Every structure is written in structure tokens, then in C-alpha cells.
Amino acid sequence: MTTPDGDRPTDPEKWMAEVRQMRADKDEFFTDHPQSPIDPDYRDDFEGLNYFEPDPDFRVLARVRVYGNPDPIELDVTAGQPIRYLRAVIFEFELRGERIQMAGYRQESDDDRTIFIPFRDKTTGQQTYHRGRYMEMEPDDDLVNGDVVTLDFNLAYNPFCAYAETFACPLPPEENWLDVVVPAGEKSPPESIVDQ
Template identity: 55%
Template sequence: MTDEFDVDRWRADLEAKREEKDQFFADHPQSPIPPGERDAFDGLEYFDPDPDYRVTATVAVHDDPEPVPMDTTSGREVRYVRVATLEFDLERDDPDLEDGAFEIHAYQQERPEEEPYFVPFRDKTTGQQSYEGGRYMELEADRDLETGDEIVLDFNLAYTPFCAYSETFDCPLPPEENWLEVAIAAGERVE
């Protein structure tokens, strides 16, 4: 992380993004909340913002990206390519929580066309405190990533895919290589 990281500003920006998303889910015609349930919708559930889950990851780019088939919630299979591996450390203030080094993979569709990096994952909250199908993150880079680059990986931005709210959506399930053996108590959660 850079010395310029302002926790108060980060927290305010994160809360604003969450409010904007809640508004979208409550009112927008493309909301994944079925129309008959929108009046009762009073916002998504989130873990409390925690800067310990905003980490710096070191990038290893795959020059010859391998295809990775991902099952979906409807039983189909979609193909992504593994374009990068992100290595990061978790160091938390709570002595009861595990610290350690971890890696997670970033993917793109086979024809990326400037799309963000897709990072689906499961962790030890999956199926308990977070959606049973896993969660997603999307990483935007201002240029093509290169091996050795560092990128901020903010698990506070982890979100639940639309298929958790409606069966009309078909979502990729995180591949086993992105199952983290640690609880990531950040981002969206279930009630």
C-alpha cells in the first residue's frame, strides 16, 4: 500500500458505493431483485469496512494464458483464460485470525477487449456468512499488467453475483484454484 492511503476517505468512498448499489437494486429496471420483491428490499448486507482486507498483490502475468473452464449455476460451462496470478499477504490486527501468504488468479474471457480482470473466489465464509456460490471482484488496471507489478486488491469490494437473487441469472462458480483457505470477512455478505 502507498503512504498516501487515506482510511477515512477510503471508508467514505466505500460507503457511497454501497449506497449507490443499494439504490440500483431497489429501483433500477435491471436490478436482479425480482420486481415483486423490490418494495421489501431494504439494502444489501455487508461486512464492516476493514482496511486490513485492502492488500497489495504482486502480479505474475501468464504469457501464454491457459483456458480455465468454469461451471455455472445453471450447470453450463464457460471458458475463461487465467491471465495473472496475484500473490498477497493478509496481516490482521486480530490475534485470533490467521495471517499468511495467499494467491488468487485473475481471468478474462477468451476475447478480453479491454474488459476488467475477473476474480471469482470462495473462502471460509462461503455458504455461511457469504453466498454459497462464492463472490466476485473485478480489477481495473490503467494499463496492461506486467510481472512484478503491484496492484491493490480490496476484498471490501467483493460482491455477490446476481444469481444469488434470481434464478434468471447464470453465474460462473469460482474454480477450485481460487478457493482461499482463510475467512475473508469483507465485502458483501448474507444475512
């Protein structure tokens, strides 16, 4: 089977503007929203999150393998009891010349279509948060075997526990530890806003 190549945006400037706008919206949420993970005492020092420059090379087309009867898996969390998920799909794609498989999960009790994709890569603990990052996708319809979807690592983000230890966040399981460098998406949080 040939894995699809990357998904280059048809209008790169529009795509880049959309990514930058999403980042600006997130900075605004972190600055002002009552549910911001940043401690109110640190918000005056907040000047925005750290990101890699948007790079369309980290938008990939992934072929989907769907589990008809998803296997349950317990994901360890940063604090507290593991959380039970269903291993819903496997994404198969190429990134930086490597063929990669990565699992996507749904919460066992959740009926929505959102697929949770926690992962680590070779930037983890160096340029990016040491416990890994997340992506999510919400397909318009139920996925079936052979579907091809876009995974955009430029949208990878840190869990809230990167900003405050009061949050309990699922940790990426070993099957989603990628043996490639993924310099895309959110970097490690600014030290001035982290409550550790």
C-alpha cells in the first residue's frame, strides 16, 4: 500500500493566516478567559504562547484503519487514576521520509465523533512540553477503512497540565511515540506563566 503524500494547502497564504488567527484567539483565551489554565497571578506577564512557524510540510494525508469493535485502553494521567479510552482508529502516513502509524482514541463514555491523538516526538522534552502534545480531529462523518484524512501537526497543542499541575492530563501511550522530529505546532510554554 502506498501511503498518501502530504496535503499542501491550495491557498498557502490563506491557510497560514487561518493558523495565525487560531493562535491569536488562543492567546486571547489564555489572557482573559475564566477557564484559562494560567494562574491569574501570572497573566500580566503573558505575552503569547510559543509556536513553531506554520509549515505545510507538517500537514499530512493519513489513511485510516477503523476498529469495528474498538479495544479499550487505559491512558495514564499526570495525576490520579488512568482514563479509559477506546482505540478507535489507526492513522497511517509518511512524515519526513518515515512511514508512521499512530492511534486515535475516543473516550469510552463519549458519543461524539472527536478523535483524540496524544503523541510524543523527538522534540518532546527539548523544544516541546516534556509530557507530550495533543491533536484532535472531528470528522464530518463516521470514518471507514480506507478513508484519507488530513492531520495537521501545526495544530498540535499542549495539555493544560503544561501550565498548572492542578490539571490531570492523559499521557501519550508508547504506540504514539514518534521516532521523528516534528517541529510544528506549540512549543514548550513560557516559563514566566508556568505554575509548577
